[in-house]
Amino acid sequence: MTVVHKLIAMSLLTSVMNDMIIQKKDGSQVSMRPHINVFIYQPFGTGKSYSVDDLIKKGYAVPCNRYSEAGFIGTIERSGMFRKGSLLRAGGKILLIDEFQNLKDHQKELLLEVIEQRRTSRSIGIHTPVPIEEKDEYIEYVIDGGYIYIKKIRFSVIALSMKSNYKRYNDLALLSRFIPIFITPSLEDLYISLTEEKPPDYSKYAKHLDLFKHRDYFVPYKVLNYTAKVMKSIIKSLNMSISFYMRLTLDLLRLAGIRAVMSNRDVTIEDVELVFGLLNFIIRNMQCEGLSLLDLKVLDAITQSCEEKGYATAQDIVSKVESYELKQIQESIKKLYNRKLIDVENNNNITVFKIRKIKI
Numbered sequence: 001m002t003v004v005h006k007l008i009a010m011s012l013l014t015s016v017m018n019d020m021i022i023q024k025k026d027g028s029q030v031s032m033r034p035h036i037n038v039f040i041y042q043p044f045g046t047g048k049s050y051s052v053d054d055l056i057k058k059g060y061a062v063p064c065n066r067y068s069e070a071g072f073i074g075t076i077e078r079s080g081m082f083r084k085g086s087l088l089r090a091g092g093k094i095l096l097i098d099e100f101q102n103l104k105d106h107q108k109e110l111l112l113e114v115i116e117q118r119r120t121s122r123s124i125g126i127h128t129p130v131p132i133e134e135k136d137e138y139i140e141y142v143i144d145g146g147y148i149y150i151k152k153i154r155f156s157v158i159a160l161s162m163k164s165n166y167k168r169y170n171d172l173a174l175l176s177r178f179i180p181i182f183i184t185p186s187l188e189d190l191y192i193s194l195t196e197e198k199p200p201d202y203s204k205y206a207k208h209l210d211l212f213k214h215r216d217y218f219v220p221y222k223v224l225n226y227t228a229k230v231m232k233s234i235i236k237s238l239n240m241s242i243s244f245y246m247r248l249t250l251d252l253l254r255l256a257g258i259r260a261v262m263s264n265r266d267v268t269i270e271d272v273e274l275v276f277g278l279l280n281f282i283i284r285n286m287q288c289e290g291l292s293l294l295d296l297k298v299l300d301a302i303t304q305s306c307e308e309k310g311y312a313t314a315q316d317i318v319s320k321v322e323s324y325e326l327k328q329i330q331e332s333i334k335k336l337y338n339r340k341l342i343d344v345e346n347n348n349n350i351t352v353f354k355i356r357k358i359k360i
Helices: 003-014 053-057 105-116 169-175 187-195 221-237 243-262 269-274 276-287 293-309 314-320 326-338
Strands: 019-023 029-032 038-041 061-064 074-076 082-084 094-097 120-123 132-135 139-144 147-153 156-161 179-182 216-219 342-347 350-355
Touching (some): 003 038, 003 156, 003 179, 003 243, 003 276, 019 243, 053 061, 053 094, 105 169, 179 276, 216 243, 221 269, 243 269, 269 276, 293 314, 293 326, 293 350, 314 326, 314 350
Parallel strands (some): 038 156
Antiparallel strands (some): 074 082, 120 147, 132 139, 139 147
């Protein structure tokens, strides 16, 4: 199972959980969401839904592919019955947003609030003859007078997108609640996926769902302090924006929390260290946020050449990214260097490019 599929499986396991409880230095405690949300960018026609089809077929995920108010929240049918939209059917499951770029601004605002606060109250323009209420183990809401009051919701989100370089505040605020994954498959990758690879099977993880239902897990102060110090050092060494600091620290604790729940105990420093293997992948993808398709293709070309011979030359990059002008490719290389994604070195009077390694 690839790293991408492992993160999707972890999103599934955390969709049924209650809280991550963090202990502060003074002994006080704060409850935060334990849910792992994943954003996957992949160009049109390259099989974005391939990794998540199994979740829908087996009922672990609710697809969101209608972007009207009726499709997202719900609607009143002619019979007077209320038909729930995808968000209100996602309690205890994954809300799978098929084309993130199609979400409307007010839907993004609503989604941001329910992801982070796990409750909301706002106008939705649906007027019901009598109040509509529902309460179960994962979601509780009331619709009355054109407003929806979500009092409780527990769910994870996986968002698929054909767009990589979001720049508007609303988009960036929402995406900061996701672990991003940027996939730009080559023709060979697609050939292998189509002819050889089996669709991912999440049943190995799903069999543990009962263990995670309604669970809290506790992060002692010493574990929080250790994780925060490690991430502070990494952020400084990579010259990353401080906006990544909280995201990385909390996502690392969420990943470590899964190990703790499996062992029925509090989170330990060892749990954190054992998920460091995912950290390189996550940081690399966070550094890719806002890059264009060309930037990602150039990064992939350098990565591929480095895997083959340890470095990439300008000729290697151009040969793998054929349909763009040299000036465009040079601008992408500069952008990748400024983001600390690559290093530039001199090898026998030839400029070579290498993927920058993260030291943990």
